[in-house]
Amino acid sequence: MKIGINLIPLRPGKNGGMEVYLRNLLEQLFLIDNVNQYYLITAPYNDSTLNYSAPNCKKLRIHEGRGLIDLTSGLLSKFIPSHTYVDDPMTRIIKDNKIDLWFCPFLSLDPRPLNIPSIVTIPDLQHEYFPDYFSKEELELRRDYIQPSCEQATKIITISQFSKQSFIEKLGIKPEKIEVIYLAAGDNFGKNTDDQKKILNKYNLPEYYLLYPANAWPHKNHLNLIKGFNHYKKIYNDSLHLVLTGSDLKNNIAINDLISQYNLKESVHILNYIDKGDMPELFKNAKALIFPSLFEGFGIPLLEAMTVGCPVIASDTTSIPEIADNAAYLFEPTDPLSICDAIHKIVADEPLREELVSRGKERAILYSYEKVARMHLDLFTSVYNQYKDSNNSLKNECHYFHGLYSDGWFSKMKFVYCGKKRFRHLHIDLRSELPVKYPMKISIILNDKKINAIIPSLGIHSFDFEIPDIETTNTEYKIEIISKYSYSPKKLGINDDERKISIILDSLIMIDFNENSTEYVQRKVK
Known part of the structure; x- marks a missing residue:
């Protein structure tokens, strides 16, 4: 089977958890599958970051002239390419290389319509729940692309039962068309390292901190986190620090103004984007992961923390209770006092911390990217086989x-x-x-x-x-x-x-x- 994978929307460092998903998926696919041929469709801005030695992997780069629609928002950076039915270069690639199955791991089925079976990964429908977090143009584009992508794709992959239910309720998609494949922590979180002091010195960090890795997107809820952290500092007069990592945090006026307003500059550390290899140590040394997100299709940092033995306090909303199960202490993310109470609980209650660490490690074992890759491969195979066996007149x-x-x-x-x-x-x-x-x-x-x-x-x-x-x-x-x-x-x-x-x-x-x-x-x- 010849499998084409559309990687045009991948913008290194800007796609959040979906980039983690994509890169780990590809690495594992090439480890477990030496039978099928993979064609990676790349762009000038990501081609050099997609180098794989697998003999059954071939890269095909599309040039800048294709006309990309920039859907960057305060959320996942998405670049949904414009397309035509006849002259689109990806349509030609599909035809010239006799691609059997087309996989789009980033939100939109592109190109479309297609005359071969297709699978699209859409992590969630956040725009249907929080439309105010999107500009009018972004909202229209997402609604214009996501619904037809769902309707035209042979199968939809999403990343939680919560998200699957969203597709059913919000878009009227039939349940049997949706496949839930849970994500996992990256392989770098399973390695044993002892670079704690080195990492702390590298980023000039204290030893006593909470960690929140998230880009400066509205649904990540940084402002309520800072308000809750400020309550905690005032009430308990503790030396606890807060470490924030993610793109554009240093340039976010609202976040930085609030930190200044509360005189928290000495206690809140903004690191922006962190090297992939350094993240496990930041988790290991943290007193806890604090995860106040208002909306998640999955929440990869939950599993990253659990994998390395970092206790978790997190929002009690959307997919987070499903993924964390009983391995996190949950709070109300829109209430700064609830956030404050959760911080105090995780800092002061050592038996709770130990219990969450133990439950978290048990929980993390259930998730792996080898499992993710095998589920994708099984789906690719079943979709293609059903297509081959179907009536030719419908193809x-x-x-x-x-x-x-x-x-x-x-x-x-x-x-x-x-x-x-x-x-x-x-x-x-x-x-x-x-x-x-x-x-x-x-x-x-x-x-x-x-x-x-x-x-x-x-x-x-x-x-x-x-x-x-x-x-x-x-x-x-x-x-x-x-x-x-x-x-x-x-x-x-x-x-x-x-x-x-x-x-x-x-x-x-x-x-x-x-x-x-x-x-x-x-x-x-x-």
């Missing part, structure tokens, strides 16, 4: 929606079909339920031809269009429906729905030249 056909919510509401949506069918007629049913001013103006764009229309009143309204024939072996149909205005039901006083929506898609039916009709709808609205 070159795919369709997807984006911009359409799982309950049918939208303000701007797109439907794309790629395959060998040729359609002659389009039928659309739109339902209007909002008590707003009518007529409502909409535009329907069919293969780049724009048609202006109106929704005259409440109720169901039907639209029919003849489709110009496309005489090619592989056709692509694009249908966009755009409402001129969108509304928030909450602002209209209807309910608590804060989405910007306009109308509901009841049905979208395509009729081919043999008068066979196919209804493509994300979900029927009853």
